[in-house]
Amino acid sequence: MSRTTTLSAALLVYRRDLLLAQRHWGQVAQPLVFFVMVATLFPLALSPELSELRRIASGVLWVAALLASLLGLELLFRSDHADGTLEQMLLSGQPLSVLALAKGFAHWTACGLPLVLFSPFVAGAIGVPLDSLGTVMVSLALGTGILSAIGAIGSALTLGLRRGSLLLGLLVLPLAMPALIFGARAIDLSIQGDSARGPLLLLAAMLVLAVTLAPPAIAAALRISAE
Amino acid sequence: MSEFLRMGGYAAFVWSSFGLAAAVLLWNVVSARRLHAAARARALRRDAAGQGTP
Amino acid sequence: MSWVWFHKLASPPHAYRIAGRLLPWFAWPAGILLAVGLVGGLALAPADYLQGDAFRIVYVHAPGAWLSMSVYGTMAVAAAIGLIWRIKLAHAVAAAAAPIGASFTVLALATGAIWGKPTWGTWWVWDARLTSELILLFLYAGVMALRGSIDDRDRADRASAVLAIVGVVNLPIIHYSVYWWNTLHQPSTLTRIAKPSMAGDMLWPLLVMLLAFTLFFGAVLLVRLRAEILQRERNAGWLRTELTR
Numbered sequence: 001m002s003r004t005t006t007l008s009a010a011l012l013v014y015r016r017d018l019l020l021a022q023r024h025w026g027q028v029a030q031p032l033v034f035f036v037m038v039a040t041l042f043p044l045a046l047s048p049e050l051s052e053l054r055r056i057a058s059g060v061l062w063v064a065a066l067l068a069s070l071l072g073l074e075l076l077f078r079s080d081h082a083d084g085t086l087e088q089m090l091l092s093g094q095p096l097s098v099l100a101l102a103k104g105f106a107h108w109t110a111c112g113l114p115l116v117l118f119s120p121f122v123a124g125a126i127g128v129p130l131d132s133l134g135t136v137m138v139s140l141a142l143g144t145g146i147l148s149a150i151g152a153i154g155s156a157l158t159l160g161l162r163r164g165s166l167l168l169g170l171l172v173l174p175l176a177m178p179a180l181i182f183g184a185r186a187i188d189l190s191i192q193g194d195s196a197r198g199p200l201l202l203l204a205a206m207l208v209l210a211v212t213l214a215p216p217a218i219a220a221a222l223r224i225s226a227e
Numbered sequence: 228m229s230e231f232l233r234m235g236g237y238a239a240f241v242w243s244s245f246g247l248a249a250a251v252l253l254w255n256v257v258s259a260r261r262l263h264a265a266a267r268a269r270a271l272r273r274d275a276a277g278q279g280t281p
Numbered sequence: 282m283s284w285v286w287f288h289k290l291a292s293p294p295h296a297y298r299i300a301g302r303l304l305p306w307f308a309w310p311a312g313i314l315l316a317v318g319l320v321g322g323l324a325l326a327p328a329d330y331l332q333g334d335a336f337r338i339v340y341v342h343a344p345g346a347w348l349s350m351s352v353y354g355t356m357a358v359a360a361a362i363g364l365i366w367r368i369k370l371a372h373a374v375a376a377a378a379a380p381i382g383a384s385f386t387v388l389a390l391a392t393g394a395i396w397g398k399p400t401w402g403t404w405w406v407w408d409a410r411l412t413s414e415l416i417l418l419f420l421y422a423g424v425m426a427l428r429g430s431i432d433d434r435d436r437a438d439r440a441s442a443v444l445a446i447v448g449v450v451n452l453p454i455i456h457y458s459v460y461w462w463n464t465l466h467q468p469s470t471l472t473r474i475a476k477p478s479m480a481g482d483m484l485w486p487l488l489v490m491l492l493a494f495t496l497f498f499g500a501v502l503l504v505r506l507r508a509e510i511l512q513r514e515r516n517a518g519w520l521r522t523e524l525t526r
Contacts, residue, residue, distance in 0.1 A: 178458035
């Protein structure tokens with residue numbers, strides 16, 4: 001029997017998760033709908049005037065994306081935990097942090113990426129000028145990536161707990177605040193006509209840090225939760 | 228003395244801050260001791276009931 | 282080097298006893314230093330040139346802030362030791378430290394806000410340090426909530442340990458981002474709690490208070506640790522002999 005390489009195991013996990021997401025696309029669509037709904041709350045609460053919305057658009061987009069991502073994080077490990085796949089991963093002998101990375105990336109592909117692709121429409125609807133839509137997408141792409149990484153730690157820690165979703169938010173949101181600061185700032189700079197390079201580069205650095213440091217933490221958390 | 232209490236007009240701010248500090252310090256002492264006392268009582272009760280693992 | 286003493290220390294009955302013996306060495310100096318610092322800060326130190334007597338709030342605000350951060354660090358170190366070397370006592374220390382640190386974070390926040398009123402005119406400003414303290418409070422809340430929602434003590438210990446470590450790694454990032462965010466939006470005249478440049482006779486009470494609070498933390502930690510040890514120990518053998526000494 002040929003030994004599975006780590007890379008092929010990771011690809012396997014990634015493809016399986018995407019396949020499952022495809023089959024339960026309703027569950028995947030929920031965060032997206034939530035994103036649009038939260039964004040819609042603000043014009044209703046404040047004003048339909050685009051000029052006014054433009055001033056808070058960066059915040060609205062980011063907060064909506066954060067909350068929507070939280071929603072999607074809950075299910076990250078739950079079904080695997082329930083049907084025994086998680087145990088198989090633990091026993092497989094493959095480095096768990098690599099598998100965790102694969103799962104996190106699959107989660108981002110299924111949850112974060114649709115959000116990013118949809119964001120120009122939402123952004124435009126709350127007054128973001130056309131020229132800034134690219135920055136919006138980049139900012140949210142990096143941000144949802146960071147969220148997937150950090151959130152997966154929280155998801156692994158709260159696996160199987162009652163009221164886990166509330167707890168997850170409490171754990172993940174403080175850790176996501178730095179990304180929020182720079183991500184929203186990038187969009188604001190772009191709207192003002194300035195270069196958003198600085199904050200975006202910092203955001204990218206945070207993503208690299210998250211992708212590097214989170215998988216071992218996720219693996220540790222999974223072992224703790226699953227035993 | 229009254230000059231001291233007045234704190235140059237900032238009496239409310241200074242004394243409420245120090246009052247808060249006193250409250251926090253007091254809470255720490257009281258809750259820690261209460262926890263310990265409760266744990267002691269429970270441990271002695273458990274032992275009396277013979278519930279320890281051999 | 283013999284590690285016997287270390288392993289002995291980590292054994293619950295031993296640790297319980299030693300904690301009890303160390304307690305007065307922390308509690309009494311803490312009390313005395315607190316009294317000295319209070320007199321020094323409230324009465325002896327001269328009023329500030331700009332802020333008048335309002336600056337005296339620093340004598341409780343700064344120790345609170347200092348402890349809020351150092352206790353989190355202590356908790357994270359203890360958690361790491363517990364995770365890496367699987368020493369239960371270390372987890373007990375982390376569990377005991379968390380509520381104490383959270384209480385001091387609340388103190389730092391409240392006194393910071395109170396101090397802000399005469400300085401800036403409002404009860405709350407999104408000052409960099411205050412916002413950082415608020416996020417730190419959220420981190421404490423997360424660790425304590427996670428520990429509280431897991432019934433199995435072992436899992437609770439290890440899960441909150443991972444979270445504490447993740448938090449401590451994030452702390453510098455959070456500090457830096459909040460500071461950066463704050464300088465963006467506010468003109469320099471308005472920002473941060475104006476720390477008076479401390480002359481000698483204003484400084485010494487502050488140092489005394491910092492030391493006093495730190496010793497106080499030590500004392501409270503020892504008491505809470507003893508309670509934790511008792512809660513975790515199922516073996517009744519040493520309990521009876523120890524507690525009825």
